[in-house]
Amino acid sequence: MEQDNDNYLRLPDLGEVDEVTIVEWLKGEGEGFSTGDDLVEVETEKTTFIVDAPSDGRMVRITRKEGEKARVGDPLAELTS
Amino acid sequence: MKHVIHLALGRTDYARAYALQHELHRMRCQGEIGDVVITVEHDPVFTIGRSGSRSNIRVSEAERERVGIPVYEIERGGDITYHGPGQIVCYPIIDLRDYGRDIKRYIASLEQAMIGLCADYGVEATRRAGYPGVWVGMRKIASIGVSVRHWVTLHGLAFNVDVNKEHFAMINPCGLPIEMISLAELTPDDMPMERVIEGLLGHMRQLFDWDILERDVNEYWRRIDG
Numbered sequence: 488m489e490q491d492n493d494n495y496l497r498l499p500d501l502g503e504v505d506e507v508t509i510v511e512w513l514k515g516e517g518e519g520f521s522t523g524d525d526l527v528e529v530e531t532e533k534t535t536f537i538v539d540a541p542s543d544g545r546m547v548r549i550t551r552k553e554g555e556k557a558r559v560g561d562p563l564a565e566l567t568s
Numbered sequence: 569m570k571h572v573i574h575l576a577l578g579r580t581d582y583a584r585a586y587a588l589q590h591e592l593h594r595m596r597c598q599g600e601i602g603d604v605v606i607t608v609e610h611d612p613v614f615t616i617g618r619s620g621s622r623s624n625i626r627v628s629e630a631e632r633e634r635v636g637i638p639v640y641e642i643e644r645g646g647d648i649t650y651h652g653p654g655q656i657v658c659y660p661i662i663d664l665r666d667y668g669r670d671i672k673r674y675i676a677s678l679e680q681a682m683i684g685l686c687a688d689y690g691v692e693a694t695r696r697a698g699y700p701g702v703w704v705g706m707r708k709i710a711s712i713g714v715s716v717r718h719w720v721t722l723h724g725l726a727f728n729v730d731v732n733k734e735h736f737a738m739i740n741p742c743g744l745p746i747e748m749i750s751l752a753e754l755t756p757d758d759m760p761m762e763r764v765i766e767g768l769l770g771h772m773r774q775l776f777d778w779d780i781l782e783r784d785v786n787e788y789w790r791r792i793d794g
Contacts, residue, residue: 502670510618525717528618532675533646533700534714535618 495550495562496526499538506556507531509563512549519545527563544568570603570666572778574769575785577608582640582651585610585659587792589722592661597718603662605772605780607765610651612735614639617713620647624740637735644713644723646700647743654730654750656765660772665719667776675700675712678725681771682710685727688767689755701742702727707749711742727751729764 498507507529514526524540547565551557577585585608595601614625614637622639624647625632632639637650651657664674679695682702686693686709693702693709702710715722730752741748751759773780 500669501672502668502674503672504670508619523718528643530618530645532672533617533644533712534671534675534716535643535645536671536715537717539718 494547494565494567496538496541496564496566498529498557498559498561498563500559501531501536504531504559506558507536509551509553509555509557510535511553512564513537514546516546516548519543529557538563542568569777569779572603572605572662572776572780573601573783574780575604575606575783575788576765577606577785579609579611579653582610582613582615582638584792586640586642588788589659589661591791592788593717593720593722596661596663596720603660603666603778605769605778606659606661607769608657608659609653609655609761610657612637612650612652612732614648614650614739615644615713616641616648617644617646619645620743622648624648624743625738626740627738632738635735635738637738642715642723644715646711646713647741648739649711649713649726649741650731650736650739651726652732652735654728654732654752654761656727656729656761656768657724658727658768658772659724660721662776663720664716669719671714671716674721675714677772677775678712678714679710681768681775682725682727684771685764685768686751689751689757689759691751691754699742699744704749704754707747708741709749709751727764727768729759729761 510528551563710727728750
């Protein structure tokens with residue numbers, strides 16, 4: 488299931504960064520969002536980064552919780568568009 | 569070469585500079601302006617990043633209030649730090665999509681600019697793996713804390729030229745029991761802030777391939793002040 492690119496919000500390529508920590512989800516499960524809306528804040532190397540919505544949609548299920556680690560390309564949440 | 573506007577704020581209250589940063593970030597995100605770099609010397613202040621907490625303030629609330637240092641909880645990465653007179657704070661507000669979309673490289677470049685600045689004064693400074701910032705031996709001379717939204721940066725670096733160590737001693741900087749150090753403790757050279765800022769910007773110019781244009785900050789303050 489997690490191979491389906493279309494239905495997952497994935498951690499974008501942030502360069503040579505190894506991994507990030509999920510700081511805070513800015514949209515909850517069931518909430519709708521528009522392109523460019525802030526979805527989740529992550530932190531690495533003393534830097535916070537806001538992952539924004541690639542398209543309009545709705546948050547179905549958060550798969551990487553606050554405090555957990557993620558690497559580039561990892562699915563963070565399941566979305567519908 | 570990228571055109572970058574430099575705004576020299578001089579001594580400025582933290583909250584006022586914070587409001588300006590956010591207005592410039594909004595304008596940069598909307599394409600109303602190009603890249604900007606702010607330099608500023610703050611009135612004494614503690615700021616706490618997203619992974620920090622007030623437990624790293626080592627004095628009581630009453631003592632902190634007696635000394636008169638406010639605390640702001642802000643969106644940058646990292647834990648608590650101190651800003652005050654004698655410290656260069658630099659906030660590049662730049663679109664990292666034009667710099668290779670690489671957060672690690674951006675942080676490394678900020679560190680490298682400050683390592684080069686130390687070398688200009690004959691001081692050997694280094695990075696420490698896992699501890700972003702710039703170090704002279706086991707003592708820290710500069711801190712990093714950044715926030716990136718829509719790939720545009722906020723916040724940046726703080727370099728100790730000649731800071732009040734008693735203020736720093738009121739916290740665990742970055743959440744660690746570390747000792748901070750200033751450039752003035754390491755070199756007998758006379759170092760007016762303007763010259764050190766010029767030196768820092770010279771290294772950033774090289775590392776980021778900038779063409780820096782000086783601008784009067786008053787036209788930007790008017791946006792904040794209405």
